[in-house]
Amino acid sequence: MSEGLNYTFLIDTFFIALSGVPITLLVTIVALLFALPLGFLLALTRINQVPILNWFSRIYVSFVRGTPIIIQIFIVYASVPLILSLFFEKYNININVYNINPIWYAFIVFSFSTTAILIEVFRSALSTVNKGQLEAAQSVGLSNFQAYRRIVIPQALVVAMPNICTATVNLIKATSLGYAMSLQEITLKAKVAANVGYNYVEAYIDIFLVYIILCSLVEYGFKLYEKRLRRYKYVSA
């Protein structure tokens, strides 16, 4: 069986895998747009020990960090249709839950898990910014909100950036589990192409390459941005 690689297939499928990138990126970006502000707000509730929210955030983070994403996907994919169909039944809305585009489930799952990861990222970044910074800002007459916006957050962002980068790369990787929701992203597209002639080795090499390119670009982008943030830090310091 050692007929070697099918290079035509290898090249063709590379482009099929590549055609899954927009969906992967869309899910990633939507999840981040949702998770960045929410994660930050919930991190503030942790830092400032806001009674119930603080406690809620802790359990939420612990759950997401303690369970595999694939199981989170299973749970969302099994529970959301149940809940929705109950809801639709009750209000006599005529939508078949099984016709919902899986991308909506992907948005839900990945926003849910990324928010939890970012709560931790922001919490540790905020706690590294010296308390004196906030006090100094207030002492020169800034309001609490202004002090956060102008003094604390810019510094915390510099600290958080490498971890936000890691979270983003992990998120992109995690979208490869979208297959469990029939999400038409990189992995599923290439795999379906391979089903015809059992060219799995070639397909996975292609998928592998696409992820490496994608993640390296993202890491590179973050590095550039970090540099700019740091320069700003030095100039303003």
Place this chain on the structure above:
Amino acid sequence: MEKYFDISYIWNSLPVLLPFLRVTFMVAGLSIIFGTFFGLILAVMKLGKSKVAQKIANFYTTVLRCTPSIVLLFLVYYGVPALADNFGLYLHDLNTAVFVVITFTLQFAAIMSEVIRSAYESIEKGQFEAAVSVGLSPLQAYRRIIFPQALVVGLPNFGNGLIALLQEGSLAYTIGLIDIVGKANLIIAANYNTHALEIFIALAVVYWVISILIEKFFGKLEKVFSKGKQTINTN
């Protein structure tokens, strides 16, 4: 009418699922042992003088950091036997667990190489210099002075690595390993795909509890090992 959600499925599935943790732990344990060893080699390459070795080790780490577990898993599952064919080896009937262990060894090695490297680099050079200046051999200096201190620094990251490994390992069912997740899917299939949610919740609870236990354990361990950091009452 049948209930949509029946909590008794959670309780009833747990005794069936839990024995399959043995498979989960065995696969994870082997990956940890091999991965730590391989990670140590990578860390030595990264910290050593050879620029080529540094490049290779860093490249390896970057590539693995960028590869989703499931992609690596299938690449190994399909790729290793295909590669072996070229050398006249027939590996297509190999136990699934072997592929899983290979995959997570490769992945854990990348994680561990970074854990070890950063732990080592957090120890000031002066500690080594002081050790050899009082007449310890370099090997003794590493063993008695550097290693115990680096261990404390690296322990929390090692714990996080373990939790990550365990969670990524949940994907092993995709190539047919009957670990706890594989068994859960079998149970669901036997129920004609009904009550999947309850079984998944049971799975989530099991993983959640294990992760919390690992976290707690490493918290304790760190306290035990951090000699010289805690406040110790003299006399």
Place this chain on the structure above:
Amino acid sequence: MLKIKDIHKSFGKNEILKGVDLSIDKGDVVVILGPSGSGKTTLLRCINFLETADSGKATFGDLQVDLHDASKKDIHTIRQKTAFVFQNYNLFNNKTAIENVTEGLIIGRKIPKAEANNIGKKALDKVGLSDKYDSYPSLLSGGQQQRVGIARAVALNPDIILFDEPTSALDPELVGEVLTVMKNIANEGTTMLVVTHEMSFAKDVANRVIFMDGGVVVEEGTPHDIFVSPKEERTKKFLKRVLPEDYTFYI
């Protein structure tokens, strides 16, 4: 007892040591003075093989070694015969004061633990830390840490102790306690090579002073030679800068 011949050392393109000779007899207390960056630390580190010199020879009693390519065994032997006191102490963070002192004895020299503990306690007593045997470094003040560092060196009973600016990381009010300890061990006849900016120590304790600048020994002699009648222009300039105007009046 210790002779260094024509030692050279560069970092990249910068030549830091440009042929330094040094000769120390048993019981000598030699102080090296010189502006920052003149290569004093590098010289000490090369003697203890913490840096590898580009060339140079060392004679240690009847042991002759090439400072550039000494064998592992010779390096080990020389490190056993010398001790080093670091500017930033470098106490082992994971060991108590007494363990810091006995580590080299028990592990390096294979001295039985009980005996090593006795030696270690004596050394700590000598530096005034009888009540700190079991303290970890993080609980000690800078002055106390450096005194443990000195005890760690003394306990090894080495042929020579190398000191690299042992007081310059300390708060001014803690310098005195460390200098006193150093003076005491000098008075016991310990051979010492000391890099310091403490002129009073050089004047009162040293029997020889070396002035280094730009990687070479500019001038050497008794404290009187150097402080009262320096010959070289560079020495005079340096002293003028570091000594109070009327310092020489008190010599």
